[in-house]
Amino acid sequence: MESGHYTNLRFPKVPSFVRKQLVIAAFAFCLAMLCVAPSFAGKDSLDMTVPVGSRLGKILTPGSGPTGISPARVSSSLDEDYSAKNYRLKTWLPTFRILSDHVDSTLRKMPPLKPRTPIPWVARQGLSAQEYQAAFDRWLQAGYRLKYVSGYESGGEERFAAIWDQSTGPEWTARYGMSSEDYQRELEAQRNRGFRPVLVNGYTLKGTDRYVAIWEKDSGVEWIARHGLTSSQYQQEFDQHFAQGYRLVHISGYAVGGEPRYATIWDKSEGPQWIARYGMSSKEYQFEFDERAASDYRLKTVSGYYADGQYLYAAIWEQDKGDPWIARHGLSPEEYQLQFDDLRYQGYRPVGISGYSDGRNSEQYAAIWRNDAYSFEELSLIDGIVEQARKKWELPAISFAVAKDGRLVFAKAYGFADASGNPVHANSLFRIASLSKPITSAAVLRLIEDGKLRLSDRVFGPDGILGTDYSRLPAIFGGSPLPPYLDRITIKDLLQHTSGGWPNRDEDPMYQHPEFSRDALIAWTLRTRPLDNIPGTMFAYSNFGYCLLGRVIERVTGQTYEGWVRDNILTAAGISDMAIAGNTLEAKSPREVSYFAADDDAPYEIDIHRADSAGGWIASAIDLVRFGVRTDGLPTKPDLFQDPDTVTRMTTPWREGEGYALGWEALKIGQDSQWWHDGKLPGTSSFLERTFNGYVFAVVANSRDLDPDFRVMGYKILDGIDAIGFWPDLDLFNEFSPYRMTPIMSRPAF
Numbered sequence: 001m002e003s004g005h006y007t008n009l010r011f012p013k014v015p016s017f018v019r020k021q022l023v024i025a026a027f028a029f030c031l032a033m034l035c036v037a038p039s040f041a042g043k044d045s046l047d048m049t050v051p052v053g054s055r056l057g058k059i060l061t062p063g064s065g066p067t068g069i070s071p072a073r074v075s076s077s078l079d080e081d082y083s084a085k086n087y088r089l090k091t092w093l094p095t096f097r098i099l100s101d102h103v104d105s106t107l108r109k110m111p112p113l114k115p116r117t118p119i120p121w122v123a124r125q126g127l128s129a130q131e132y133q134a135a136f137d138r139w140l141q142a143g144y145r146l147k148y149v150s151g152y153e154s155g156g157e158e159r160f161a162a163i164w165d166q167s168t169g170p171e172w173t174a175r176y177g178m179s180s181e182d183y184q185r186e187l188e189a190q191r192n193r194g195f196r197p198v199l200v201n202g203y204t205l206k207g208t209d210r211y212v213a214i215w216e217k218d219s220g221v222e223w224i225a226r227h228g229l230t231s232s233q234y235q236q237e238f239d240q241h242f243a244q245g246y247r248l249v250h251i252s253g254y255a256v257g258g259e260p261r262y263a264t265i266w267d268k269s270e271g272p273q274w275i276a277r278y279g280m281s282s283k284e285y286q287f288e289f290d291e292r293a294a295s296d297y298r299l300k301t302v303s304g305y306y307a308d309g310q311y312l313y314a315a316i317w318e319q320d321k322g323d324p325w326i327a328r329h330g331l332s333p334e335e336y337q338l339q340f341d342d343l344r345y346q347g348y349r350p351v352g353i354s355g356y357s358d359g360r361n362s363e364q365y366a367a368i369w370r371n372d373a374y375s376f377e378e379l380s381l382i383d384g385i386v387e388q389a390r391k392k393w394e395l396p397a398i399s400f401a402v403a404k405d406g407r408l409v410f411a412k413a414y415g416f417a418d419a420s421g422n423p424v425h426a427n428s429l430f431r432i433a434s435l436s437k438p439i440t441s442a443a444v445l446r447l448i449e450d451g452k453l454r455l456s457d458r459v460f461g462p463d464g465i466l467g468t469d470y471s472r473l474p475a476i477f478g479g480s481p482l483p484p485y486l487d488r489i490t491i492k493d494l495l496q497h498t499s500g501g502w503p504n505r506d507e508d509p510m511y512q513h514p515e516f517s518r519d520a521l522i523a524w525t526l527r528t529r530p531l532d533n534i535p536g537t538m539f540a541y542s543n544f545g546y547c548l549l550g551r552v553i554e555r556v557t558g559q560t561y562e563g564w565v566r567d568n569i570l571t572a573a574g575i576s577d578m579a580i581a582g583n584t585l586e587a588k589s590p591r592e593v594s595y596f597a598a599d600d601d602a603p604y605e606i607d608i609h610r611a612d613s614a615g616g617w618i619a620s621a622i623d624l625v626r627f628g629v630r631t632d633g634l635p636t637k638p639d640l641f642q643d644p645d646t647v648t649r650m651t652t653p654w655r656e657g658e659g660y661a662l663g664w665e666a667l668k669i670g671q672d673s674q675w676w677h678d679g680k681l682p683g684t685s686s687f688l689e690r691t692f693n694g695y696v697f698a699v700v701a702n703s704r705d706l707d708p709d710f711r712v713m714g715y716k717i718l719d720g721i722d723a724i725g726f727w728p729d730l731d732l733f734n735e736f737s738p739y740r741m742t743p744i745m746s747r748p749a750f
Helices: 016-033 103-107 129-141 180-193 231-243 282-293 333-344 376-392 433-449 491-496 518-528 543-557 561-573 621-629 644-650 711-724
Strands: 121-127 145-154 157-165 172-178 195-205 208-217 223-229 247-256 259-267 274-280 297-307 310-319 325-331 348-356 364-371 397-404 407-415 617-619 665-669 672-681 684-690 695-701
Touching (some): 121 129, 121 333, 129 145, 129 157, 129 172, 145 172, 145 208, 157 348, 172 195, 180 195, 180 223, 195 223, 195 259, 195 348, 208 247, 223 231, 231 247, 231 274, 247 274, 247 310, 274 282, 274 297, 282 297, 282 310, 282 325, 297 325, 297 364, 325 348, 333 348, 333 364, 376 407, 376 711, 397 711, 407 621, 433 543, 433 561, 433 617, 433 672, 433 684, 543 561, 561 621, 617 621, 621 695, 672 711, 695 711
Parallel strands (some): 145 195, 195 247, 247 297
Antiparallel strands (some): 121 157, 145 157, 172 208, 195 208, 247 259, 274 310, 297 310, 325 364, 348 364, 397 407, 397 695, 665 672, 684 695
């Protein structure tokens, strides 16, 4: 297995951002010696917020509007009429800058951006009424307020999608599962309590209309609510209220008896210019969306519904040049979940979701996301750097993830996962090749902490962990005695590649004789490939040595290597999706990418499953970073190791001046260290690093670049994104709300 590690690595590569820090430190020292006291003029930080939209969803066209059946609810108003102003609509699709090779000099010119603390949030979809109530109660107790809820029918059953966040605001309440009469009574009751509706969504359940709604304490703004409107009634109501100076703040489309109906909320609050459309087919909606993309409007509300035998859309846009945003529609549950996960790892949070179906088939979703974690400039910077690297190295797909101070702050995938052009996702799985070695090392070190192994334990011979088992295999592999010095190999020798033989250059024994079982390959190698050096005296990177460590783990635990590592290392790190890869395209895991050959590479002609502990794992970039922050020796997340000295041993090179330690290459920088590992096999490349200044960074690809050092690309990406400087206060490792939780007061619904 290629890994870019060779004998006597005396000069490990130092990333450019490390070199810069050393230069800066030296410069500061010189200034101090000269008794120079520099002063720094304060510079205003720049909060750049340019909207980002999406063309991947489907969008709308001008239509006529609905009118009201429910009596109007009007209170006094002092607000200015903004409805008659001109409209301009915008959705922004970013075009990524492809930066020059001199990434640092280009990126460092970016003005410092204001650090952000995004709003904590939670989103759920596909909930039954009972599940929705349980979720409501749970997040209410955690200090969240309900911001959006959509009801819909799926397969004849009532379902809900909802969004909660920890924003501040007035007292609120919510109801769901209401009939038309129930909703009307609730409007009147809440008006008497001093509450006004801020959201209402209608849906059809078994042929009858139902409603979900949110009310907030009335601020004195004049408002009107209508529901059950036909298309002609809605258009009449629209014209009337528009002329009276009201603005449409919410619209929901649904069906009664197969005919379209609308529920609306109007008020006279101040706000930006706006425009609304309804009754749009998917094609019409996409056209309208694209038209608005050319102007300064963003999508505020979108409602999908099935009426007149087709899927239709109603929407409202407002003129707004705020934070980046993205919208999608016509998504199946699986597509929505993939989109949800991808955008969450980029700092986006959902601000609106509409579930809808024809009542018979599975539901679809239309949703809007907003990014209050990153500005457009920051997103464009990251995209430009990674796309530049992907194109330069001619890789079909790249997926990367970065953590800062123990918190996952960004992850994204670029390119396509297979020959059909399906997109790669942030949680797509890749073969990680030699990055499997740090995982095997962590397992061995845990067993040492548990008292089941010692670094000095011998591997072979009468007193060795593996004993003489492999000498008793069939004589088909030769009857000669085991090679000399074999019984002197220790666990430490295998971990640090000083076993004395079986290097990965030339004919790597790990990938010889694909017809052999793993045990047969071990026996053949031990008998036919004698050691080149006395164990413990010379470094020679060895895949076969790590294959032996897998067998050691099996011997002392009584479990399979994969099973024990999964249960005791990966699960403890919060990882559930990693597995040992299959050998063929047909045997790949559900979220695993396909691998592309470079020149004479043959990704599906190697026995990667047999190489389990040496290079057999598949993982996402996110899970690699998750593993990295659990072995980084920092207090930000609990490490997998109980003894702090374990990390020190793990990252101390086997000999002074050498780069390889116990499963990692390592470099001492002042009082701190950084360590890394890469991996390559036909069809895949991988890289994971823990830096001295708190980053844990991973990048994986589904092809093997022909440049011998995939790390160069990893360093270029990490150097570039380090220009962001201020990372938002969020942790995307969190399963529910990715942000830190601060309780606030809120009011229950039911």
